[in-house]
Amino acid sequence: xxxxxxxxxxxxxxxxxxxxxxxxxxxxxxxxxxxxxxxxxxxxxxxxxxxxxxxxxxxxxxxxxxxxxxxxxxxxxxxxxxxxxxxxxxxxxxxxxxxxxxxxxxxxxxxxxxxxxxxxxxxxxxxxxxxxxxxxxxxxxxxxxxxxxxxxxxxxxxxxxxxxxxxxxxxxxxxxxxxxxxxxxxxxxxxxxxxxxxxxxxxxxxxxxxxxxxxxxxxxxxxxxxxxxxxxxxxxxxxxxxxxxxxxxxxxxxxxxxxxxxxxxxxxxxxxxxxxxxxxxxxxxxxxxxxxxxxxxxxxxxxxxxxxxxxxxxxxxxxxxxxxxxxxxxxxxxxxxxxxxxxxxxxxxxxxxxxxxxxxxxxxxxxxxxxxxxxxxxxxxxxxxxxxxxxxxxxxxxxxxxxxxxxxxxxxxxxxxxxxxxxxxxxxxxxx
Amino acid sequence: xxxxxxxxxxxxxxxxxxxxxxxxxxxxxxxxxxxxxxxxxxxxxxxxxxxxxxxxxxxxxxxxxxxxxxxxxxxxxxxxxxxxxxxxxxxxxxxxxxxxxxxxxxxxxxxxxxxxxxxxxxxxxxxxxxxxxxxxxxxxxxxxxxxxxxxxxxxxxxxxxxxxxxxxxxxxxxxxxxxxxxxxxxxxxxxxxxxxxxxxxxxxxxxxxxxxxxxxxxxxxxxxxxxxxxxxxxxxxxxxxxxxxxxxxxxxxxxxxxxxxxxxxxxxxxxxxxxxxxxxxxxxxxxxxxxxxxxxxxxxxxxxxxxxxxxxxxxxxxxxxxxxxxxxxxxxxxxxxxxxxxxxxxxxxxxxxxxxxxxxxxxxxxxxx
Ligand SMILES: Nc1ncnc2c1ncn2[C@@H]1O[C@H](COP(=O)(O)OP(=O)(O)OP(=O)(O)O)[C@@H](O)[C@H]1O
Ligand SMILES: [Mg+2]
Numbered sequence: 001x002x003x004x005x006x007x008x009x010x011x012x013x014x015x016x017x018x019x020x021x022x023x024x025x026x027x028x029x030x031x032x033x034x035x036x037x038x039x040x041x042x043x044x045x046x047x048x049x050x051x052x053x054x055x056x057x058x059x060x061x062x063x064x065x066x067x068x069x070x071x072x073x074x075x076x077x078x079x080x081x082x083x084x085x086x087x088x089x090x091x092x093x094x095x096x097x098x099x100x101x102x103x104x105x106x107x108x109x110x111x112x113x114x115x116x117x118x119x120x121x122x123x124x125x126x127x128x129x130x131x132x133x134x135x136x137x138x139x140x141x142x143x144x145x146x147x148x149x150x151x152x153x154x155x156x157x158x159x160x161x162x163x164x165x166x167x168x169x170x171x172x173x174x175x176x177x178x179x180x181x182x183x184x185x186x187x188x189x190x191x192x193x194x195x196x197x198x199x200x201x202x203x204x205x206x207x208x209x210x211x212x213x214x215x216x217x218x219x220x221x222x223x224x225x226x227x228x229x230x231x232x233x234x235x236x237x238x239x240x241x242x243x244x245x246x247x248x249x250x251x252x253x254x255x256x257x258x259x260x261x262x263x264x265x266x267x268x269x270x271x272x273x274x275x276x277x278x279x280x281x282x283x284x285x286x287x288x289x290x291x292x293x294x295x296x297x298x299x300x301x302x303x304x305x306x307x308x309x310x311x312x313x314x315x316x317x318x319x320x321x322x323x324x325x326x327x328x329x330x331x332x333x334x335x336x337x338x339x340x341x342x343x344x345x346x347x348x349x350x351x352x353x354x355x356x357x358x359x360x361x362x363x364x365x366x367x368x369x370x371x372x373x374x375x376x377x378x379x380x381x382x383x384x385x386x387x388x389x390x391x392x393x394x395x396x397x398x399x400x401x402x403x404x405x406x407x408x409x410x411x412x413x414x415x416x417x418x419x420x421x422x423x424x425x426x427x428x429x430x431x432x
Numbered sequence: 433x434x435x436x437x438x439x440x441x442x443x444x445x446x447x448x449x450x451x452x453x454x455x456x457x458x459x460x461x462x463x464x465x466x467x468x469x470x471x472x473x474x475x476x477x478x479x480x481x482x483x484x485x486x487x488x489x490x491x492x493x494x495x496x497x498x499x500x501x502x503x504x505x506x507x508x509x510x511x512x513x514x515x516x517x518x519x520x521x522x523x524x525x526x527x528x529x530x531x532x533x534x535x536x537x538x539x540x541x542x543x544x545x546x547x548x549x550x551x552x553x554x555x556x557x558x559x560x561x562x563x564x565x566x567x568x569x570x571x572x573x574x575x576x577x578x579x580x581x582x583x584x585x586x587x588x589x590x591x592x593x594x595x596x597x598x599x600x601x602x603x604x605x606x607x608x609x610x611x612x613x614x615x616x617x618x619x620x621x622x623x624x625x626x627x628x629x630x631x632x633x634x635x636x637x638x639x640x641x642x643x644x645x646x647x648x649x650x651x652x653x654x655x656x657x658x659x660x661x662x663x664x665x666x667x668x669x670x671x672x673x674x675x676x677x678x679x680x681x682x683x684x685x686x687x688x689x690x691x692x693x694x695x696x697x698x699x700x701x702x703x704x705x706x707x708x709x710x711x712x713x714x715x716x717x718x719x720x721x722x723x724x725x726x727x728x729x730x731x732x733x734x735x736x737x738x739x740x741x742x743x744x745x746x747x748x749x750x751x752x753x754x755x756x757x758x759x760x761x762x763x764x765x766x767x768x769x770x771x772x773x774x775x776x777x778x779x780x781x782x783x784x785x786x787x788x789x790x791x792x793x794x795x796x797x798x799x800x801x
Contacts, residue, residue, distance in 0.1 A: 326524060328520045328522060328524040329526060331518070331520070331524070332520060332524035332585075333526075334490075334491075334512045335489055335512075335514075335516060335518035335595075336512075336517075336537055336585070336589065337512050337541045337542060337589065338512055339512050340512075342541070343512075350528040351527065353528070
């Protein structure tokens with residue numbers, strides 16, 4: 001009897017479950033209302049994020065897209081010698097091109113000479129064929145004096161007369177390569193690779209700067225992250241466990257760097273580290289050293305200043321996670337027989353890992369792309385990849401290479417994040 | 433509270449605790465606990481229960497006095513050497529370890545061989561009826577399940593003493609009752625000594641061998657639940673445990689252990705003497721609502737050794753299994769009577785007077801403060 005009543009109760013439960021799972025069937029009209037309701041909610045939610053989406057599209061996605069594009073896009077040569085390039089399309093690439101091509105080239109060269117663009121053109125081609133710069137420049141100079149009518153009739157002869165190099169296919173191949181609007185050359189350069197004459201990708205023999213710089217950037221970022229961890233962990237621990245009044249005061253001190261200009265902080269390091277700066281003067285006067293140490297404009301100064309500047313990014317997530325770690329974990333471990341150090345390593349430390357990984361990732365990623373501090377205190381030794389990117393943008397005016405270097409940096413960071421996510425799990429990151 | 437304490441398992445001797453060197457949070461705490469006992473510390477918030485437990489576990493220092501376990505002082509022993517199991521209110525299960533790893537943790541520290549660890553973890557999982565849950569992280573368990581794991585983790589290394597600080601505080605009523613039974617069952621089965629802290633009187637009364645009622649850092653009374661309820665040793669215990677009425681009056685006569693007072697109705701009430709009262713002083717008599725019997729006006733009943741109090745009905749409250757009557761005395765004090773809802777509960781209207789009968793043995797006289 002009791003069995004049957006239990007069954008009955010189960011049946012009732014099942015009914016209730018079924019009811020809540022399926023809900024009551026709605027009539028058509030009610031469904032229409034429900035759908036409209038949902039649509040209104042969606043619309044509202046969407047309209048709330050629209051400003052942000054627009055801003056992101058305008059200030060984030062578009063620039064990154066254009067940077068990626070810029071790395072591949074190289075219309076310079078195409079804009080300079082459009083006619084030559086269009087006639088070159090039919091060339092078989094083996095012997096001297098036909099007269100139509102030579103004529104077009106001669107005409108283009110004269111125009112370039114008149115508009116003073118021949119230098120730009122020769123520089124572009126020279127990247128593909130070292131030594132071709134003088135050939136192009138001298139030819140342009142000679143063709144500048146030729147009559148238009150003369151050029152139209154026997155431009156080919158004039159061109160060949162100007163320089164013998166025009167009869168060889170080498171220079172034409174280079175022009176053809178340089179004339180491609182889309183090129184992987186910048187990315188190859190950024191990876192210290194190049195294409196040889198037959199178009200195969202090879203390791204560049206001269207000046208392997210960029211890979212070295214990427215490795216160094218990663219190395220510096222790693223050192224800075226480890227240092228931040230070393231200094232930040234105990235401090236965050238102390239902050240999280242100090243009486244709230246003291247903790248608040250110390251927290252303000254930690255936050256203080258955020259409220260001071262980055263430039264001011266970096267300059268302060270210059271004052272500290274320079275040859276007759278505070279540290280050297282102190283050490284000299286105490287007599288530990290007999291001549292000033294070379295502290296500023298080194299890798300060392302970059303590391304020191306960046307560790308200082310990025311420390312809050314480590315402390316804040318660590319602190320907020322540590323604040324949430326229940327002190328009873330520690331006590332529980334001890335009550336079970338763990339010594340304080342054991343309890344710390346086995347129980348406390350793992351509980352703070354989410355904050356630790358968040359802080360480490362933050363510091364690492366920020367320092368990989370850091371620019372201002374290495375630029376100011378790094379000298380030649382302490383330069384990082386962003387400094388060379390800035391150099392290409394501001395001084396060598398090679399925006400395409402800068403874009404390629406920047407894109408590779410982005411890819412590198414995404415790859416690091418992916419690795420992190422794969423092995424530790426991004427869901428383990430906790431900022432508060 | 434016997435004083436021949438050599439045989440006692442755990443003894444607190446004149447333990448004091450001060451956090452700020454000014455106020456004593458625990459004043460002169462004395463308690464003997466025999467092996468295998470389930471002792472509950474019960475007291476209002478801030479009375480120092482947790483503090484006592486923390487001193488016991490070694491997480492708080494003892495300001496003065498001694499704590500002796502099996503005759504040896506553990507007052508200054510490091511917490512991890514005390515071998516005391518502890519259950520925390522918030523479970524304190526390690527979130528980065530699975531249930532099985534949590535249970536294995538104290539065993540690993542004790543360097544118990546792997547095979548034995550596994551065997552014991554399985555046995556304890558079975559004991560708390562969570563077989564097959566070993567691989568889950570604590571976050572995927574319900575509150576009651578987590579609490580069972582916390583309990584098993586405190587027991588698995590077979591400590592001779594287990595401390596529990598409001599372990600069921602975070603659970604809802606039904607689950608709490610279930611867990612109370614569970615803890616009692618495990619205690620009977622494994623025979624450990626337990627010190628249990630709770631706010632909840634019912635919990636204390638149903639689970640404990642003895643209850644130590646705590647107030648202002650002093651043990652007010654330590655006795656078995658029945659004794660505590662039926663024979664409170666002071667006014668605090670009488671008021672704190674269960675529900676109680678206090679009736680005020682002037683002391684008229686004192687015999688060896690019976691006091692007679694005249695209450696505001698002019699009636700005489702006899703009660704067992706607990707505090708020393710002077711003739712002519714004001715005194716209060718406690719009597720439980722269920723120890724008062726209702727007789728409607730007019731009917732003659734009650735033998736001469738029954739106290740009779742006449743009151744005016746203020747309110748009749750239907751609770752379900754019983755009915756509460758609120759009476760008012762001339763001094764505007766209320767008296768509550770609980771009557772079982774068994775068809776004999778009299779029907780009295782508001783404003784009507786009724787006579788409340790009580791036995792002398794159920795009344796206790798305390799000094800009025
Ligand atoms: N670490 C501490 N520092 C200073 N004072 C404390 C500390 N811990 C507790 N106290 C004080 O000691 C008194 C007793 O606290 P305790 O936690 O032992 O009370 P309790 O009986 O456990 O209360 P509850 O039932 O609310 O848990 C309280 O007045 C409290 O403010
Ligand atoms: Mg407490």
